[in-house]
Amino acid sequence: MAKRTSLKGAACPIARSMEAIGDCWSMLIIRDAMLGKRRFGEFQKSLGVAKNILTVRLRTLVEDGILTLAQSADGGAYQDYVLTDKGRAVFPIMVALREWAEDYAFTPGEETNILVDRETGQRVGRLELHAADGRLLGYGDTTIKPAVA
Template structure:
């Protein structure tokens, strides 16, 4: 099936999904946050076909999420590194992780945990807040300017 581009959509969610909406792209970004930076390591960790991985990495570089850099160990390899735009996806990955923890695991089922490296304590829950700091529920928000 041919994909429809959402680059001209008025909705920022649609435009974001146009860039990072497929699961492979988000899993590549997740792995980049976990320190994976080489093609072979992405492929091994994800179990993704080489052609599919190459296509997704190219698209993420084109979108400005990743950049290619010389290998940090001085070898002839190239590494995929998150750009500032890519690093700005961290709260998105954390939100997806927390949603998955809340809704996709049975009580007591083992899972990985995102921790603060300074304290080794689990990361606090994300929430949406008003400019004045009070927590907001979805029923207290609206989209304007359509």
């Protein structure tokens, strides 16, 4: 198997993001952590992923500062995996992926779960990208240019 090229030094922010969180299992681990899972066994049971793969992904997420290891909340001998600020900052990415999947990965009428506001119980509105002047932006309304140092 060919060795994968690291994207950690890439000039593109998307490439660097994919290096840290672009793996399917990593995103699902982060999702489960956002849903309250904290223990290796909880992740393994939820995901059904092989233990060796889960071990590597959890270690990488800790090394990248997305998760941290903490003393077990119940005082037991185990350690908990806890989202850091960096890990919690993945939330809008998760919401964007949900919205894309709701639009394109399910057939009409196919059952799924929905994202709701804890306070009101109401479905959360869709993500929107706005220009500095408030205009709603879509594909074709933006471009990439080098940052001015």
